[in-house]
Amino acid sequence: MIRKLLFVLLSIVVLGGCTQEPPLRIGSNRWPGYEPLYLARERGYFDNSAVRLVELPSSTDVIQYLRNGSLEGGALTLDEVLSLCAQGIDLRIVLVLDVSNGGDLLLARPGIDRLADLVGKRIGVESTGVGAILLHSALEAAGIPPERVTLVPLTLDEHEEAFLQGRVDALVTFEPVRTKLLQRGAKVLYDSRRMPNPILDVLAVRRQALTRNPIALRTLVRGYFRARHFMEIHPREAAMLMAPRLEMKPGEFSRALTTLILPTLADNHRWLAGDRPKLRETAERLLDFMSRHRLIAGACPVQSLATPDFLPAHDP
Numbered sequence: 315m316i317r318k319l320l321f322v323l324l325s326i327v328v329l330g331g332c333t334q335e336p337p338l339r340i341g342s343n344r345w346p347g348y349e350p351l352y353l354a355r356e357r358g359y360f361d362n363s364a365v366r367l368v369e370l371p372s373s374t375d376v377i378q379y380l381r382n383g384s385l386e387g388g389a390l391t392l393d394e395v396l397s398l399c400a401q402g403i404d405l406r407i408v409l410v411l412d413v414s415n416g417g418d419l420l421l422a423r424p425g426i427d428r429l430a431d432l433v434g435k436r437i438g439v440e441s442t443g444v445g446a447i448l449l450h451s452a453l454e455a456a457g458i459p460p461e462r463v464t465l466v467p468l469t470l471d472e473h474e475e476a477f478l479q480g481r482v483d484a485l486v487t488f489e490p491v492r493t494k495l496l497q498r499g500a501k502v503l504y505d506s507r508r509m510p511n512p513i514l515d516v517l518a519v520r521r522q523a524l525t526r527n528p529i530a531l532r533t534l535v536r537g538y539f540r541a542r543h544f545m546e547i548h549p550r551e552a553a554m555l556m557a558p559r560l561e562m563k564p565g566e567f568s569r570a571l572t573t574l575i576l577p578t579l580a581d582n583h584r585w586l587a588g589d590r591p592k593l594r595e596t597a598e599r600l601l602d603f604m605s606r607h608r609l610i611a612g613a614c615p616v617q618s619l620a621t622p623d624f625l626p627a628h629d630p
Contacts, residue, residue, distance in 0.1 A: 335527055335530070338366065338530040338531060339384070340366070340368065340387045340389070340517070341375075341379050341385040343370055343389075344489075344559065345489060346417070346571055347574050348515070349559065349567075350542050350556075350576075351389065353556050354537035355537075359541060364527075365533065369559075371469060371471040372440060372469035373390060373442065376389070376390060376394075377398060381401070386523040387405075387517060389515060391444040391513055392514040392596065393513075393600055393604060395518045399619070403520070405619070406524060406621040408519055408531065409582060410582050412575060412577070413513070415572075415573055417506060419448075419486070419504065419506065421485050422435075422485075423483055423500065426501065427501065429453075432453075432483075436464045436482045437449060437464065438467075438472075438476050438484070439486040440486070443470075447511070448486050448504070449486050451511075451603075452504040470487075474491050477491075489562075490562050511599050511603055531624050532624050535625060536626050579625065585620070591620045594617060598616055
């Protein structure tokens with residue numbers, strides 16, 4: 315009996331010493347460009363015990379979770395990464411997920427037919443997200459000073475209801491709200507294709523996590539490209555798997571993807587690798603725009619943002 319008890323105690327000590335690394339927690343809100351990550355999870359391309367995708371209502375929540383240490387990384391727009399960087403959050407961009415090609419836009423009620431009609435109107439926008447960048451670009455293009463409109467701060471989960479209830483006259487939004495409001499008669503006044511600085515969605519990870527859990531991160535990135543390959547070979551099946559999470563029909567989801575450019579692995583190497591990666595130049599221009607419009611407080615060393623080390627050498 316004593317011998318058995320000693321064996322149990324010894325087993326506990328040995329097993330206790332073999333603790334598994336906590337999962338890599340990656341947060342995101344709902345957006346078609348992030349769906350390949352969830353498709354990779356659905357297809358079993360990475361181990362859920364190593365990587366945990368955390369679904370949140372808005373990018374505001376993703377930002378807050380990154381600030382308080384509840385996430386190791388997140389799917390964010392480049393401007394959001396720059397803002398966190400300026401606040402002292404040490405992030406590295408390991409993957410460029412998409413480039414908005416009309417997916418982000420400024421919608422208005424019928425009767426508001428051009429940007430000039432926005433003077434004196436209420437505009438809903440997620441002020442901590444990319445919406446503020448797009449809105450300032452639209453107002454600048456129309457020559458409208460920001461003080462000539464009324465900003466109504468809204469997170470993504472509030473967009474549809476606020477617009478339909480008439481609490482705002484116009485709204486900066488994106489999928490899945492975009493499709494729903496266009497079907498209800500909303501009009502497009504401005505979209506990301508007209509912006510001088512492209513809207514990039516990226517996967518950003520805390521620097522400490524790069525060294526603490528590199529295997530999980532490489533598995534996640536490789537799983538993402540495996541999902542992208544599956545999307546190319548089986549587009550209809552992939553759309554059927556990805557659309558429900560966004561509460562869209564497969565056809566709607568497929569059309570939404572046409573408003574995005576999804577960089578290939580080769581594209582990602584061009585964005586992230588080299589002495590002066592493409593991402594650095596884009597980040598420098600965007601940082602200048604944000605500084606001029608007082609959308610960022612503080613400096614961000616953009617030269618150290620891009621990290622190509624976790625990209626596969628070739629397609630899976």
